[in-house]
Amino acid sequence: xxxxxxxxGSTASKCVVVDANGDIAATGLYGAGAxxxxxxxxxxxxxxxxxxxxxxxxxxxxxxxxxxxxxxxxMQVSELSCHAKGAAKLFPGARTIVDIGGQDAKVLCVGENGxxxxxxxxxxxxxxxxxxxxxxxxxxxCTVSDLSAYDAQANEVxxxxxxxxxxxxxxxxxxxxxxxxxxxxxAGIHASVVERTYGLMRRAGIRPLVAMTGGVAxxxxxxxxxxxxxxxxxxxxxxxxxxxxxxxxxxxxxxxVRA
Amino acid sequence: xxxxxxxxGSTASKCVVVDANGDIAATGLYGAGAxxxxxxxxxxxxxxxxxxxxxxxxxxxxxxxxxxxxxxxxMQVSELSCHAKGAAKLFPGARTIVDIGGQDAKVLCVGENGxxxxxxxxxxxxxxxxxxxxxxxxxxxCTVSDLSAYDAQANEVxxxxxxxxxxxxxxxxxxxxxxxxxxxxxAGIHASVVERTYGLMRRAGIRPLVAMTGGVAxxxxxxxxxxxxxxxxxxxxxxxxxxxxxxxxxxxxxxxVRA
Ligand code: SF4
Numbered sequence: 155x156x157x158x159x160x161x162x163g164s165t166a167s168k169c170v171v172v173d174a175n176g177d178i179a180a181t182g183l184y185g186a187g188a189x190x191x192x193x194x195x196x197x198x199x200x201x202x203x204x205x206x207x208x209x210x211x212x213x214x215x216x217x218x219x220x221x222x223x224x225x226x227x228x229m230q231v232s233e234l235s236c237h238a239k240g241a242a243k244l245f246p247g248a249r250t251i252v253d254i255g256g257q258d259a260k261v262l263c264v265g266e267n268g269x270x271x272x273x274x275x276x277x278x279x280x281x282x283x284x285x286x287x288x289x290x291x292x293x294x295x296c297t298v299s300d301l302s303a304y305d306a307q308a309n310e311v312x313x314x315x316x317x318x319x320x321x322x323x324x325x326x327x328x329x330x331x332x333x334x335x336x337x338x339x340x341a342g343i344h345a346s347v348v349e350r351t352y353g354l355m356r357r358a359g360i361r362p363l364v365a366m367t368g369g370v371a372x373x374x375x376x377x378x379x380x381x382x383x384x385x386x387x388x389x390x391x392x393x394x395x396x397x398x399x400x401x402x403x404x405x406x407x408x409x410x411v412r413a
Numbered sequence: 414x415x416x417x418x419x420x421x422g423s424t425a426s427k428c429v430v431v432d433a434n435g436d437i438a439a440t441g442l443y444g445a446g447a448x449x450x451x452x453x454x455x456x457x458x459x460x461x462x463x464x465x466x467x468x469x470x471x472x473x474x475x476x477x478x479x480x481x482x483x484x485x486x487x488m489q490v491s492e493l494s495c496h497a498k499g500a501a502k503l504f505p506g507a508r509t510i511v512d513i514g515g516q517d518a519k520v521l522c523v524g525e526n527g528x529x530x531x532x533x534x535x536x537x538x539x540x541x542x543x544x545x546x547x548x549x550x551x552x553x554x555c556t557v558s559d560l561s562a563y564d565a566q567a568n569e570v571x572x573x574x575x576x577x578x579x580x581x582x583x584x585x586x587x588x589x590x591x592x593x594x595x596x597x598x599x600a601g602i603h604a605s606v607v608e609r610t611y612g613l614m615r616r617a618g619i620r621p622l623v624a625m626t627g628g629v630a631x632x633x634x635x636x637x638x639x640x641x642x643x644x645x646x647x648x649x650x651x652x653x654x655x656x657x658x659x660x661x662x663x664x665x666x667x668x669x670v671r672a
Contacts, residue, residue: 257580279538280579289579319579320539320548321516 155212157410158200159236159402160193160227162220165256166369167192168399169200171211176243176407180204181396188220215406217398231405233398234262234270237367240401242268245365245389250358252351252380252388253397254370256284259351261358274358280319282350284370289319290343293326294336298373301340305375308341322346344376352383366390367397414471416669417459418495418661419452419486421479424515425628426451428459429658430470435502435666439463440655447479474665476657490664492657493521493529496626499660501527504624504648509617511610511639511647512656513629515543518610520617533617539578541609543629548578549602552585553595557632560599564634567600581605603635611642625649626656 156179161168167190169182182199186192201207208226216227217236224230241251242264251262258277265271280286287298294300312334316322322343329339347370355364364386366377371390381388393400415438420427426449428441441458445451460466467485475486476495483489500510501523510521517536524530539545546557553559571593575581581602588598606629614623623645625636630649640647652659 278575278577280577285579316537318537318539319577320544 157406158211158214159399160216161218161399162188162193163218167196169196170399170403171200172403213406213410215402217402236398236401238264238270240397248363248365249361250364252366253368255368261354286319302373302375304337304340307337312338312342314342314346348379364388367394416665417470417473418658419475420477420658421447421452422477426455427658428455429662431662472665472669474661476661495657495660497523497529499656507622507624508620509623511625512627514627520613545578561632561634563596563599566596571597571601573601573605607638623647626653
């Protein structure tokens with residue numbers, strides 16, 4: 155029996171199919187979110203990877219921003235609960251989950267059983283989110299993953315004095331015009347996101363093991379700087395982006411077992 | 414005897430020359446701030462309007478971001494004190510001064526004598542500052558004063574849900590792509606700045622007469638919406654942009670009289 159979780163986010167859609175053991179059997183990702191073809195495409199991609207059809211899915215759980223308008227879902231669970239659930243299985247022993255997405259950043263404290271105990275979140279200000287990195291990457295006409303490569307070449311960290319994305323953008327443009335080395339500027343950009351994230355972590359309370367999810371977790375340069383700042387090892391996974399969808403699939407599976 | 418005030422701001426430089434009565438004799442404005450040729454150009458422009466030379470200035474007071482690096486100044490006074498001083502003379506009876514500049518927004522409470530009693534300020538977040546309007550104007554490829562003209566044609570206010578400049582920018586782009594009328598979108602943009610400004614005003618305490626200064630005061634559409642929101646008449650002046658420089662010139666004059 156297959157169960158499915160779909161995370162219809164604001165900028166991307168993710169789908170995870172789990173097997174009878176709750177292990178990930180297939181994933182699907184599409185770079186467009188709720189209200190677009192995104193969720194459907196992510197679902198199709200996961201189904202075709204397994205060679206199965208919609209009818210083969212015993213239960214489907216939707217999460218994320220667009221969860222209430224997702225066709226074909228049997229249940230809806232909030233993003234926060236799904237993230238806690240997914241992380242507990244993806245990162246055994248994780249107690250602090252740092253999730254930096256395209257438009258928000260959150261820190262979840264989970265109990266030993268994987269239940270959500272507490273969280274803090276920033277979804278009002280672009281600073282400290284993936285959007286901040288998007289804005290910066292567009293200055294260098296590169297991708298966000300190129301930023302990580304630049305960071306690896308940095309000799310020093312050129313601090314950015316403004317926390318605001320808009321003012322920081324001007325600062326970065328002016329540093330670039332001064333001919334300062336791009337890797338050192340990028341290190342400063344990452345340090346800015348790290349400061350914001352560390353602030354959220356401290357407010358939430360930091361307990362090891364710390365795991366990182368969301369698109370920004372793939373940025374190794376930033377992740378390393380955050381680990382150093384927080385004084386804790388930070389684990390992640392190539393599947394970290396699917397954490398919310400994974401949690402949703404696990405909820406679908408539990409629902410099925412209970413029924 | 415002439416006295417001069419120079420406001421070396423972050424994005425523009427302003428100069429005011431006052432006569433023996435403390436009345437404005439000449440002004441100079443240049444669209445570049447501290448650390449550029451801006452302050453010098455603003456000074457030259459005011460001097461040449463009067464047909465006088467630097468030597469004819471009995472005392473020169475500098476204010477603004479770049480006041481400590483301004484050549485030729487005899488004294489420096491903080492921006493806040495200069496704004497309070499200038500407003501007391503420019504707007505007799507004003508007790509609340511709303512100043513929205515290119516990079517910050519502040520509300521000053523002044524006593525009957527024009528002394529600064531209290532203030533609140535936002536210089537960390539681009540939302541609610543002139544910078545927010547710059548970002549929006551660039552979407553419509555128009556100037557900030559064109560925004561005021563658009564607002565006058567609005568039939569309704571299309572609210573913007575994000576307060577963050579970066580997220581609001583995306584919202585406005587998407588409203589434009591949906592074919593919504595530009596005047597109604599612009600009314601929503603102004604309403605967003607008004608909400609932020611009104612928040613500062615409430616924190617500072619609102620006492621009539623309310624006067625508005627800074628570059629954004631010239632935006633009539635926004636000013637009218639703020640007056641409506643605050644439930645108070647808001648006065649301004651074409652010289653409002655020079656308020657800080659005017660206050661500095663008045664300090665220079667007082668210094669001379671005392672000496
Ligand atoms: S500080 Fe900058 S990035 Fe943050 S809400 Fe304000 S405008 Fe947006």
